[in-house]
Amino acid sequence: MATRSGNYRVIGTRPIRHDGVDKVTGRALYGADFQMAGLLHGRTLRSPHAHAKILRIGVEKALRAPGVKAVVTAADFPPPGDRIADLGEGSVKVRDLCANIFASGKVLYRGHAVAAVAATSPQAAAEALKLIEVDYEALPPVLDVLEAMQPSAPLLHDDLRTDELGERGTRPTNVAKHLRFEKGDVAAGFRRADRVFEGEFRTAMVHQGYIEPHNATALWSPDGSLTIWCSTQGAFTVREQVSTILALPVSRVRVVPMEIGGGFGGKIPVYLEPAAALLSRKTGRPVKLVMDRTEVFEGTGPTPGSVIRVKIGAMKDGRINAAEAWLAYEAGAFAGSPVPCGMMCIFAPYDIENVAIDGYDVVVNKPKTAPYRAPGATNAAFASETLLDEVARWAGIDPLELRRRNAAREGTRRADGIVYPRIGYLETVEAASEHPHYRAALEPKGGRRGELRRGRGVASGFWFNVGLKSSVAASVNPDGTVHLVEGSTDIGGTRTSIAMQLAEVLGIGAEDVQPHVADTSGVGHTDVTGGSRVTFATGLAAIEAAHDIERQMVDRAAALWSVPRDEIDVEDGVYRHRTGSKSIDFKELASKLSECGGPVVGRATVDADQRGVGGGFATHIVDVEIDTETGKVAILRYTAVQDVGKAVHPSYVEGQIQGGVAQGIGWALNEEYLYDAAGRMTNASFLDYRMPTALDLPSIDPVLIEVPNPGHPFGVRGVGEVPIVPPCAAIANAIHAAIGSRLHELPMNPGRVLRAVLG
Amino acid sequence: MTVPGRTLREVVEALEALHPDLKGWLREPDGERLRPGLAAAVDNVLSGLQQPVAEASEVQFLPALRGG
Amino acid sequence: MKSRLRLTLNGEDVEVLCEPRQSLLEVLRDNLGLTGSKEGCGNGNCGACSVLLDGRVVNSCIVFALEADGRSVMTIEGIATGAELHPLQKKFLEHAALQCGICTPGFIIAAKALLDRNPRPSEAEARLWLAGNLCRCTGYDKIIRAVLDAAGAGAPAGG
Numbered sequence: 001m002a003t004r005s006g007n008y009r010v011i012g013t014r015p016i017r018h019d020g021v022d023k024v025t026g027r028a029l030y031g032a033d034f035q036m037a038g039l040l041h042g043r044t045l046r047s048p049h050a051h052a053k054i055l056r057i058g059v060e061k062a063l064r065a066p067g068v069k070a071v072v073t074a075a076d077f078p079p080p081g082d083r084i085a086d087l088g089e090g091s092v093k094v095r096d097l098c099a100n101i102f103a104s105g106k107v108l109y110r111g112h113a114v115a116a117v118a119a120t121s122p123q124a125a126a127e128a129l130k131l132i133e134v135d136y137e138a139l140p141p142v143l144d145v146l147e148a149m150q151p152s153a154p155l156l157h158d159d160l161r162t163d164e165l166g167e168r169g170t171r172p173t174n175v176a177k178h179l180r181f182e183k184g185d186v187a188a189g190f191r192r193a194d195r196v197f198e199g200e201f202r203t204a205m206v207h208q209g210y211i212e213p214h215n216a217t218a219l220w221s222p223d224g225s226l227t228i229w230c231s232t233q234g235a236f237t238v239r240e241q242v243s244t245i246l247a248l249p250v251s252r253v254r255v256v257p258m259e260i261g262g263g264f265g266g267k268i269p270v271y272l273e274p275a276a277a278l279l280s281r282k283t284g285r286p287v288k289l290v291m292d293r294t295e296v297f298e299g300t301g302p303t304p305g306s307v308i309r310v311k312i313g314a315m316k317d318g319r320i321n322a323a324e325a326w327l328a329y330e331a332g333a334f335a336g337s338p339v340p341c342g343m344m345c346i347f348a349p350y351d352i353e354n355v356a357i358d359g360y361d362v363v364v365n366k367p368k369t370a371p372y373r374a375p376g377a378t379n380a381a382f383a384s385e386t387l388l389d390e391v392a393r394w395a396g397i398d399p400l401e402l403r404r405r406n407a408a409r410e411g412t413r414r415a416d417g418i419v420y421p422r423i424g425y426l427e428t429v430e431a432a433s434e435h436p437h438y439r440a441a442l443e444p445k446g447g448r449r450g451e452l453r454r455g456r457g458v459a460s461g462f463w464f465n466v467g468l469k470s471s472v473a474a475s476v477n478p479d480g481t482v483h484l485v486e487g488s489t490d491i492g493g494t495r496t497s498i499a500m501q502l503a504e505v506l507g508i509g510a511e512d513v514q515p516h517v518a519d520t521s522g523v524g525h526t527d528v529t530g531g532s533r534v535t536f537a538t539g540l541a542a543i544e545a546a547h548d549i550e551r552q553m554v555d556r557a558a559a560l561w562s563v564p565r566d567e568i569d570v571e572d573g574v575y576r577h578r579t580g581s582k583s584i585d586f587k588e589l590a591s592k593l594s595e596c597g598g599p600v601v602g603r604a605t606v607d608a609d610q611r612g613v614g615g616g617f618a619t620h621i622v623d624v625e626i627d628t629e630t631g632k633v634a635i636l637r638y639t640a641v642q643d644v645g646k647a648v649h650p651s652y653v654e655g656q657i658q659g660g661v662a663q664g665i666g667w668a669l670n671e672e673y674l675y676d677a678a679g680r681m682t683n684a685s686f687l688d689y690r691m692p693t694a695l696d697l698p699s700i701d702p703v704l705i706e707v708p709n710p711g712h713p714f715g716v717r718g719v720g721e722v723p724i725v726p727p728c729a730a731i732a733n734a735i736h737a738a739i740g741s742r743l744h745e746l747p748m749n750p751g752r753v754l755r756a757v758l759g
Numbered sequence: 760m761t762v763p764g765r766t767l768r769e770v771v772e773a774l775e776a777l778h779p780d781l782k783g784w785l786r787e788p789d790g791e792r793l794r795p796g797l798a799a800a801v802d803n804v805l806s807g808l809q810q811p812v813a814e815a816s817e818v819q820f821l822p823a824l825r826g827g
Numbered sequence: 828m829k830s831r832l833r834l835t836l837n838g839e840d841v842e843v844l845c846e847p848r849q850s851l852l853e854v855l856r857d858n859l860g861l862t863g864s865k866e867g868c869g870n871g872n873c874g875a876c877s878v879l880l881d882g883r884v885v886n887s888c889i890v891f892a893l894e895a896d897g898r899s900v901m902t903i904e905g906i907a908t909g910a911e912l913h914p915l916q917k918k919f920l921e922h923a924a925l926q927c928g929i930c931t932p933g934f935i936i937a938a939k940a941l942l943d944r945n946p947r948p949s950e951a952e953a954r955l956w957l958a959g960n961l962c963r964c965t966g967y968d969k970i971i972r973a974v975l976d977a978a979g980a981g982a983p984a985g986g
Binding site: 084085086091092166179208264265266268303338340341344370371372373374375416417418419421463464465466467530531532533609610612718721 | 784794795796803804805806817819825826827
Binding site: 014016017019020021023024025026027028029030032033035123208209210211212213259260261262263264290292293491492493649651652654655656658659660661662663685686687691692693694695696697699700 | 848856860861862863864865866867868869870872873875902903904906907912916919920921922923925926927928929930931932935953954955957958959960961962963964965966967968969970971
């Protein structure tokens with residue numbers, strides 16, 4: 001489909017979102033709000049140890065406690081055997097999937113679920129947990145990724161062998177995987193370079209921080225069917241995971257997605273659903289489980305801490321001719337960190353002839369990591385974009401000019417081998433360098449004693465975005481409105497951006513489309529709301545369904561006028577008979593459908609990976625002010641320039657950018673999992689796991705650049721994830737500009753900044 | 760490296776014939792899909808085994824990736 | 828052993844039995860079926876449970892329900908007047924000041940308390956007042972704009 005430039009009627013406008021009134025009045029139902037007659041309440045018993053053998057679990061006393069109806073453990077799973085599952089992101093042993101729901105044999109992190117209880121009230125369930133007896137044999141935990149890679153480290157899994165570039169290793173290890181990307185000849189490149197720069201960087205484990213804890217309600221019916229209501233980023237992936245874990249055919253599992261209070265990737269894996277299902281089967285009643293905030297920190301999927309070493313070879317004119325990276329990511333208790341994504345993104349904005357990237361996926365006694373908004377890329381960009389700043393300073397070149405000189409473009413080959421289609425990276429660099437923020441003067445010092453230092457930093461970032469599969473169906477109502485059924489759970493306004501695309505094609509208003517997020521029985525297979533895919537991929541499906549409706553409406557007009565259908569043209573929702581004077585608009589034709597053939601239902605299913613997913617690039621500018629007496633870093637001004645392809649609903653695109661930047665700022669300055677030597681997270685609350693508040697942030701200025709993605713009729717690119725990639729490095733570079741010292745470890749909290757100031 | 764094939768499946772079979780140690784590594788045991796964790800791009804577009812491959816097409820094997 | 832709780836809830840007199848250990852949030856959600864107030868953390872650190880107790884913003888997760896006996900409580904369900912949305916609700920929608928929406932009820936309650944006291948807050952005053960309400964989706968920008976617009980102050984300085 002050709003990309004259409006020029007004026008759109010609906011695309012680019014800012015209608016009120018269709019679910020907005022429900023959400024501002026408190027009527028919208030999230031998972032924890034779900035009620036049903038006979039509901040039982042569940043609570044989960046979690047390991048106090050970071051690493052231990054489970055010798056015995058005794059549930060007899062708990063079963064006798066008041067109000068308790070059932071207890072479940074790993075023993076209640078169908079035996080996983082050697083089954084392997086492909087849940088879309090890599091192969092995983094079903095045994096490992098089950099073992100993260102309930103520990104089997106060993107607990108591998110503090111917070112690892114061991115058992116769950118269903119009782120007549122949440123309090124009765126909580127009391128019953130205290131009566132479950134678990135005998136542990138504590139083992140030494142390993143909590144640092146480099147320590148875990150040592151041959152002498154305590155091992156989490158007896159049967160883990162390194163997947164070493166495709167070959168299975170023979171030695172027991174904590175290193176699950178070693179991957180390598182190679183392009184050109186880095187050794188030769190470094191030899192030719194005028195100067196070689198090196199740095200080692202460390203990042204800490206951080207959590208997605210969604211305000212809504214995980215929840216799930218399950219009803220196992222006497223007819224053997226299982227229904228689950230939960231807050232999830234993907235009803236179909238919940239169905240797949242649950243049916244895999246419980247060895248059920250998918251046809252017996254129906255997942256109803258409730259509204260969801262944030263996910264950012266962390267609500268793609270299931271945690272509570274299988275337990276709720278097993279408890280429901282045992283009790284014959286619906287069972288609801290809701291996590292508390294401590295459980296969310298300790299028992300779900302934060303993103304890895306990491307150690308990253310980067311080496312860059314540069315010429316005097318600022319051209320980068322060689323780049324090398326070594327990345328070691330904490331996978332948590334089971335293999336599967338996003339180190340491959342970090343490897344793909346680390347030098348992605350640049351055209352570099354010689355690149356070598358090695359990545360290691362390493363297990364440690366921490367929660368199994370889950371995706372967090374551009375998983376792996378923020379860690380990588382912190383390292384590479386900081387080192388690039390050093391190159392710019394040495395070469396005496398403006399940091400944005402350095403990026404411009406090395407910018408990847410259409411036709412550049414990335415280190416993992418992919419050749420870029422039309423991309424907008426250069427446009428973001430140019431827009432940033434021309435932005436008033438970049439040209440504004442920044443007073444270097446302030447405060448009554450000159451104790452406030454100010455500095456400006458920039459950084460770029462990339463996220464590849466995914467396509468995957470989406471299905472929609474749309475029926476035309478007699479009043480000319482369209483009921484659109486889709487399967488992408490709506491975390492940020494996507495039901496509206498999808499509806500807008502359908503409306504644009506049909507020539508009706510956004511308010512004439514009623515979007516509905518259906519459950520797994522009500523819509524065709526639709527992959528997760530994640531990977532910045534929904535407005536792109538489900539939008540594509542909506543566009544195709546709209547064309548399907550249009551074709552049928554042409555048939556109906558032809559029947560209405562008794563003319564051949566190929567004599568009818570349609571433009572902007574008006575159906576015209578070419579040779580006669582007859583014309584009719586969509587609304588009016590809709591009112592006559594019963595006279596000319598009956599209801600019109602359009603449908604489409606799309607494999608969006610085949611269409612040309614557009615990658616996203618961003619360049620950010622930040623001004624910081626550092627109090628050299630306390631180490632506190634204030635963000636004075638933040639500008640985030642991003643190529644968004646085409647902003648369907650600009651307000652929500654701006655919102656994605658602002659939200660991602662805010663998370664990046666928290667990651668840069670304060671957020672981290674603090675562990676004691678025994679492997680206990682000591683700051684598992686919102687008080688001490690310090691996320692940005694309204695007081696910590698200035699206005700974040702999003703600048704939308706539109707370099708259309710040729711793969712989408714309106715030029716849409718995914719936008720949600722790129723914004724979190726540059727902030728840590730941009731802030732590190734700004735801090736360096738302010739105090740002359742470069743921090744190599746996240747978070748750059750007041751203690752670290754003060755130590756850097758004091759030298 | 761250059762291998763013959765009119766579809767991605769034929770390309771994979773040709774690779775496996777040239778390098779027997781790739782057998783069992785690129786594909787599922789039943790040969791119907793790439794193994795979990797592996798993706799393939801034909802001319803920079805992610806593709807399945809049925810994807811036609813042209814005379815000068817470029818095929819890359821990549822880790823299967825996801826977002827958050 | 829349950830106790831009788833009487834309060835004026837969203838303008839109506841209500842009576843319910845509850846246990847002394849129950850928080851106001853729990854009674855609102857589980858005993859009274861008003862699920863608009865949300866639990867985000869259970870210990871008063873996120874503001875998702877914000878309600879007005881005698882006109883004052885409180886984190887209802889750390890208020891015992893019985894503390895509200897004989898007093899007036901307003902929740903998100905009481906903010907609109909019949910079918911007419913409160914200006915704050917309208918401005919949140921216009922400014923796209925919500926993405927997932929889970930923090931929205933708490934913010935609207937807290938913002939109402941601000942505007943009831945300070946009808947024309949500055950951006951700094953609004954940010955300080957709302958610092959007890961966490962949002963992870965929006966970065967707060969559009970929330971602050973919506974609140975200031977509802978106050979009739981217009982967009983914050985600096986765009």
